[in-house]
Amino acid sequence: MHSPDASILRHATPADAAIALSWTPAAESLRRWAGPGTRWPATPESLWADISSPDATTFALEPSGLGLVGFGQVRFRAQAYGHLARIIVSPNHRGLGLGRSLCTALMREAVRLHPIKAFSLYVFPDNPHAIALYRSLGFVERGRHEKFDCLLMEAPLPAVTPS
Template identity: 30%
Template sequence: MLKTISPQQFQKVFSWAQTARDRLFWLGPNVHTDSPINDVWARLKCDERPSLGFWYDNKLVGFAQCYEKYEGARHIACLIVNPQERGKGLGRLFVQALLDYAWQHPDVEHVTLNVLPENHRALNLYRSLGFVEQTNSDPQMVPMRLMR
């Protein structure tokens, strides 16, 4: 189940990314890996963009944003699953829930996301769900798109 996340719940999510690599995979290269939680909340524009928690068995297990990037498109960003819950198929359920959320808007023609090229697990998941890599001039990220 997806629900809007509160700043208090975001504190729990923030604790999941304990290393610089974890934060890089979660936040990407544009957010400094040692930024304090308030700076990350502001940088992600969590007060403006739909910032969603994913609950499974009444437990918060994931966080992501799914917002209008431009007309006809929703963008999934900053997806993270609690490390203690990984390997159980929850990432797939979470992305499917985010896609359902995006497709609720009849004007949405496609969903986009970006992933680091070294995040092989995420790349494989997104490919298996039908996302296709897009051309890109930034070697730090792999842009992907899924058409309706």
């Protein structure tokens, strides 16, 4: 298993987004990862434009020697929540603990970046692996997205401690 290490997280570039896009080669997998607002067919440029926003900080997970294995964002939602988004691990590296490392590192970044009261995220109900991961990190369901068929999940701040 991979041990959590925030130092393996760095700011992402459009080139990282292009690699992450190659991990979601179908409309459905892109929707589940990047959300319903993402254009399809997607190009690296359209994806980067669709996921970029002033409140979003985008990160790449690149443990030494492995290359890019994960990608995710921290947003500041409702002036209160460290909101995790666009979380993905390379299909060749799933089941090794990297998704957990990625989420934990993003939660630490959220605490550093924003004056947050709690964490939040959206996930589609047909994504049981992601939901299991989030539950194991302390996230619980708090309702649905106001517009899309996504679960809203939240976790309290003590779910992660500063490194």
